[in-house]
Amino acid sequence: MRFDxxxxxxxxxxxxxxxxxxxxxxxxxxxxxYCSYRSLGIKEQNELFGKVDVNAASLVIKGQGKDYDYIILGENKHRVLAVQRFRNKTGYLIGEV
Structure with missing residues (x-):
């Protein structure tokens, strides 16, 4: 996993x-x-949201992350849809605003 x-x-x-x-x-x-970025495929979007037009992605950061309202990635603003905490990292499911 690259945190680039x-x-x-x-x-x-x-x-x-x-x-x-x-x-x-x-x-x-x-x-x-720095985070690891991965866009979700059509199958994953259908399973999570029941539709494809969400333009969702997955972000993972090292360490315990906080609860954030939104994330700016590049020049695009994304809202946080879900947060999952693991022992050494935190995962965020985000969707474009």
Whole structure:
């Protein structure tokens, strides 16, 4: 398994008041991690989603990953559909937004 794709994992927190700017401000936590990327085939998409138009893929990172809201891979934004944690790695099932 090659961890050769650089992806930005983003967790969006609730908006908080910032007195310095005098308004609400959203806080995002971004982690850039190398991952192993694999697009899902037609058969796997049909089994998981019952349709093919999801454009789903699988990402695996080393270590214990967090719960993220979305992932930016290249220039495309993907939403996290499912997370599975193993002993030494974390798998994410993602779909294009």
């Amino acid at each position: 794709k650089l992806a930005t994992f983003v967790k969006v927190h609730e908006e908080e008041y910032n007195p310095a700017i005098g308004g609400m401000e959203s806080n995002k936590e971004e982690d850039e991690l």
